[in-house]
Amino acid sequence: MRIGIVCPYSWDVPGGVQFHIRDLAEHLIEVGHHVSVLAPADDDTPLPPYAVSAGRAVPVPYNGSVARLNFGFLSAARVRRWLHDGRFDVIHIHEPASPSLGLLACWAAQGPIVATFHTSNPRSRAMVAAYPILQPALEKISARIAVSEYARRTLVEHLGGDAVVIPNGVDVGFFAAAEPNPEWQGGTIGFIGRIDEPRKGLPTLMKALPKILAERPDTRLLVAGRGDQREAVEDLPERMRDRVEFLGMVSDQDKARLLRSVDLYAAPNTGGESFGIILVEAMSAGAPVLASDLDAFRQVLDHGAAGELFPVEDADALAASAVRLLGDQERLAGLRSLGSRHVRRFDWSAVGAEILSVYETVTAGAASVAADERTGFRARFGLARE
Amino acid sequence: MPPVTTIIWVAAAIVAIGLYLSWTAGRLDRLHARIDAARAALDAQLLRRASVAQELATSGVLDPAASMVLFQSAHAARQAEDEQREVAESELSQALRAVFAEPDTVTALREVPGGPQTVGELTQSVRRVPMARRFHNDSVRAARALRRHRAVRWFRLAGHAPFPASFEMDDEPPVLLTADGAAGHR
Numbered sequence: 167m168r169i170g171i172v173c174p175y176s177w178d179v180p181g182g183v184q185f186h187i188r189d190l191a192e193h194l195i196e197v198g199h200h201v202s203v204l205a206p207a208d209d210d211t212p213l214p215p216y217a218v219s220a221g222r223a224v225p226v227p228y229n230g231s232v233a234r235l236n237f238g239f240l241s242a243a244r245v246r247r248w249l250h251d252g253r254f255d256v257i258h259i260h261e262p263a264s265p266s267l268g269l270l271a272c273w274a275a276q277g278p279i280v281a282t283f284h285t286s287n288p289r290s291r292a293m294v295a296a297y298p299i300l301q302p303a304l305e306k307i308s309a310r311i312a313v314s315e316y317a318r319r320t321l322v323e324h325l326g327g328d329a330v331v332i333p334n335g336v337d338v339g340f341f342a343a344a345e346p347n348p349e350w351q352g353g354t355i356g357f358i359g360r361i362d363e364p365r366k367g368l369p370t371l372m373k374a375l376p377k378i379l380a381e382r383p384d385t386r387l388l389v390a391g392r393g394d395q396r397e398a399v400e401d402l403p404e405r406m407r408d409r410v411e412f413l414g415m416v417s418d419q420d421k422a423r424l425l426r427s428v429d430l431y432a433a434p435n436t437g438g439e440s441f442g443i444i445l446v447e448a449m450s451a452g453a454p455v456l457a458s459d460l461d462a463f464r465q466v467l468d469h470g471a472a473g474e475l476f477p478v479e480d481a482d483a484l485a486a487s488a489v490r491l492l493g494d495q496e497r498l499a500g501l502r503s504l505g506s507r508h509v510r511r512f513d514w515s516a517v518g519a520e521i522l523s524v525y526e527t528v529t530a531g532a533a534s535v536a537a538d539e540r541t542g543f544r545a546r547f548g549l550a551r552e
Numbered sequence: 553m554p555p556v557t558t559i560i561w562v563a564a565a566i567v568a569i570g571l572y573l574s575w576t577a578g579r580l581d582r583l584h585a586r587i588d589a590a591r592a593a594l595d596a597q598l599l600r601r602a603s604v605a606q607e608l609a610t611s612g613v614l615d616p617a618a619s620m621v622l623f624q625s626a627h628a629a630r631q632a633e634d635e636q637r638e639v640a641e642s643e644l645s646q647a648l649r650a651v652f653a654e655p656d657t658v659t660a661l662r663e664v665p666g667g668p669q670t671v672g673e674l675t676q677s678v679r680r681v682p683m684a685r686r687f688h689n690d691s692v693r694a695a696r697a698l699r700r701h702r703a704v705r706w707f708r709l710a711g712h713a714p715f716p717a718s719f720e721m722d723d724e725p726p727v728l729l730t731a732d733g734a735a736g737h738r
Contacts, residue, residue, distance in 0.1 A: 276582070278589075302579050305694045308586055309687045326697070327690040330683050523676065527684050530593040 167525060169194060170254040170535065172245075173205035174266035176223045177213060182443060183260055183284050186334055191216055193335070193518045204248050206241075206267055220244045220267055241267065245274045246537045254535040256280060256525045262304060263325065265296075272303040277535035278528040282311040283321050283329065285440050300325075308528040311521070316461040317440040330524065333466075334443050335517035338509050341450035344422035353384045355488065356428035356453065358421060358444055359435075361393025361412075367434030367458060370481050372402055374434075377485035379406055382492055390416045390424055425451035429498065430491055433457035436479050442466045445473065446512045449505030454498045456487055472508040473501060576701070577709045583695040587716050590688040594719060597684040598641055601677040602629045604670065605644060613664050618651045641681075642722035648678065652726035671729075678725035689718040 173187045184205075191201045201216050206223035213219060221241050245267070249257070256278045262268040263283065272279065281304075310329035312318035318329045350356075355378075359366035368389070378385055389398070390413040399407045416424065425431060431448040433455065439462045446466060448455050455473030457463045467473040474491065476483040491498060510516065608614065609623035625640070625647040632640035652658060661667045695716045704710060 305579065305583055305698070306586075308590065308691070309683075310690065327693050328686050329690075330686055520679075523680055524683060527593050527597065527680055528589075528687065530596050 167256065167522075167529070168200045168252065168254045169202075169525065170248070170252045170257040171201060171203045172257065172259045172268050172271040173203055174261040174264060174268040175206065177205040177207040177217060177219075178211045182334075182441075186284070186443075187260060188214075189335060189337065189514060190518070190521065193514045194522075197518065197522075202248070202252050202254075204245065204267065204271070218248055220248070242270055242274060245271050249275050249535060249537045252535075255529050257535050258282065258521075258525075259307070260284065262307065263300065269300075269303060272306055274537060275535055276306065276537075278309075278525075279307045279535070280309045280311065280524055280528060281307045282313065282332075283317055284313055285317070309524050311524060313441045314462050314465055316465065320440075332520045332524070333512055333517060334441050334446070335514040336443060336446045336450055336509065336512050338450040338513040340418075341422045341425060341447055342452065342506065344419070344426045344451060346427040347423045348427075350388055350424055350427035351429075352386075353382065353492065354386045354388055354428045354430075355492075356388050356390075356424055356431045356448075357434075358390045358416075358424070358431075360391050361389065361395065361398050363393070365436050365438040366391075367436050367479075368398060369401075370434040370436070370458075370479050370484060371432055372398065373481035374485035374488065375402065375409070376406060377482065378488050378492075379409060381489045385409065385492065386411060388413060388424060388428060390414070390421065421447070422451055425453045428453055430488060431455050432484070432488065433463065434479075434484060435460060435463070439463065446509055449473065449509045450512075452502045452506055454491065454501035455505065456484070456491060458484075468508055472504050573703065573707055573709065576698075576703060580695070580698055580704065580709055583691065583698060584713055584716075586691045587688070587695055590684070590691045591719075594681075594684040594688045597677060597680045599630065601674075601681055602626045602644060604673050604677055605648060606630070608661075608670060608674070611664075611670075613661055613667070614651065614657070618657075621647050622651055638719060638721045645678075645722045645724060648674075649724065649726045652728050655728060658728050675729045678729050682723040682725070685719055685721065685723055692716045692718045 171187055171191055173184060175181055175183055177184060187203060187205075191203050194201045195216060203214075203217040204220050205213075205217055206221065207213060207217070207219040208222050209219060211219070221244055249271070254277075257271065257275055258280045259268040259271050260282050261284055262272050262281045264285075268281070272281070304325060310321065310327065311332050312321050312329040313332070313334050315331055318331050321327075321329055355371075357368060357371060359368070361368055371387070375387060387410045389410060392415050395412045398412075399410055402410070413420070413424070425448050431445075431453040433442070433445055433448075435442075435458055437460065439460055442457070442460075442463045445455050445457055445463060449472060455467065457467060457473055457475055458478045459475040460478060464470065464475060467475065474487055476487050491501075603626075605622050605626035609619045609626060612619070614622065625644040629637075629640040629644040658671060661671055698704060699710055699715065
């Protein structure tokens with residue numbers, strides 16, 4: 167099958183959606199399909215052989231943060247050329263409802279279009295205003311995929327229609343096979359995420375730490391992620407600061423090793439998550455998970471069967487659960503084995519097959535993808551079909 | 553005699569309205585084509601599911617009672633007229649759930665030659681039917697929303713195309729043939 171994938175965000179900036187697209191493309195190539203990824207990238211960024219640059223993305227303030235987006239005639243022309251040269255059986259657009267390359271591709275293409283909705287943003291005013299413009303483009307999508315039941319619900323509320331739920335994929339084998347690092351073992355709690363992004367929840371964990379240390383003074387907290395380290399430990403009493411180790415940005419390999427090593431993985435996020443891939447990665451590496459009770463997390467953890475949940479932003483509850491778990495080796499071992507069994511459905515072999523099922527369902531009985539050449543006036547005034 | 557500028561404005565307005573109507577008609581046409589493709593895909597998946605079920609029923613692997621139930625409902629689903637189709641297909645879903653309620657049935661089926669392939673095909677088709685149905689009903693919803701538009705109704709842009717109908721059925725797969733069931737949950 168010839169598959170075209172459109173990446174909405176800059177290829178050179180690391181991010182969940184970009185990693186998802188990279189892994190999906192590589193998985194599909196591995197099982198013998200032809201894949202081309204169209205992504206915004208500077209012309210001098212090194213791209214993998216399957217990726218095509220759609221030109222430089224322009225940083226624009228959008229929806230409360232700075233988004234790097236593609237628009238304008240040059241990008242539109244590149245999208246058309248890519249569609250024309252690719253002769254795809256199906257194109258797969260990511261995040262079509264944000265003002266991005268995905269939306270451009272949706273405008274410019276016709277034929278079987280699959281779209282994945284990753285985020286579950288609350289309805290923005292821009293989206294309400296653009297709705298009449300957005301709707302004709304979104305109408306062309308033959309199949310919608312949401313990454314979680316939560317994302318699907320937001321999609322249905324905001325845009326109407328329906329979607330199938332297919333979770334994000336993880337290379338389970340990669341995490342399961344990582345070598346534990348002895349330096350990171352022995353009463354350790356792991357945290358991975360941007361330090362200066364409050365929604366990742368590090369402040370909650372810092373508030374809980376003194377209570378955890380009071381009960382179990384040997385505990386160490388390992389933090390991997392970008393951000394200001396001094397600011398992060400500011401509220402912690404001086405003598406406890408050496409119990410926190412900052413590892414900075416870590417490579418994929420080190421991330422896997424960290425997750426293999428820790429006794430407990432904490433995910434105290436306060437919101438803004440539509441899936442929670444990090445929990446799946448932690449469970450793949452056999453780390454017991456203690457996560458805040460967000461809709462998305464609850465679903466990934468099978469309603470608390472595959473990992474423990476605590477009320478969002480409740481530092482006391484987090485501390486109590488952590489102390490109880492760290493002292494209960496049997497429960498930790500139970501969570502490890504439950505987790506590794508549970509994550510099999512998130513492995514690329516399972517997720518890739520689901521996505522291919524969608525491709526095959528929409529291509530059955532449809533023509534291939536082409537650039538949308540607007541039909542002539544006579545044909546249009548002949549009005550719709552008889 | 554109105555001034556020339558007024559005539560130009562009126563002409564421009566008429567052209568703009570014409571362009572809008574033409575564009576909307578194009579949108580509607582595309583939506584109808586999408587419904588046709590989605591309906592064809594749904595038909596294909598339903599037929600595939602009924603065929604696998606019928607194959608299973610005649611294979612002699614299942615006990616006679618299960619074979620009869622499955623054969624009857626698969627046959628009815630394949631032969632159903634359009635009006636009875638939704639009911640017949642729902643009954644096939646129920647029959648599949650009843651036959652595959654016990655883990656032993658799946659294990660026994662996997663042990664016979666060619667069994668694992670059949671289980672694979674059935675697992676795939678009970679997953680793809682709800683998928684295809686969701687895509688079909690989503691396209692129907694989009695077309696209905698546009699057809700309720702005033703411009704579409706007043707200018708009869710939909711022509712003689714019938715008002716699209718969604719396909720409603722019970723498409724719940726047997727738990728043992730889903731990711732949750734296969735992992736031993738629930």
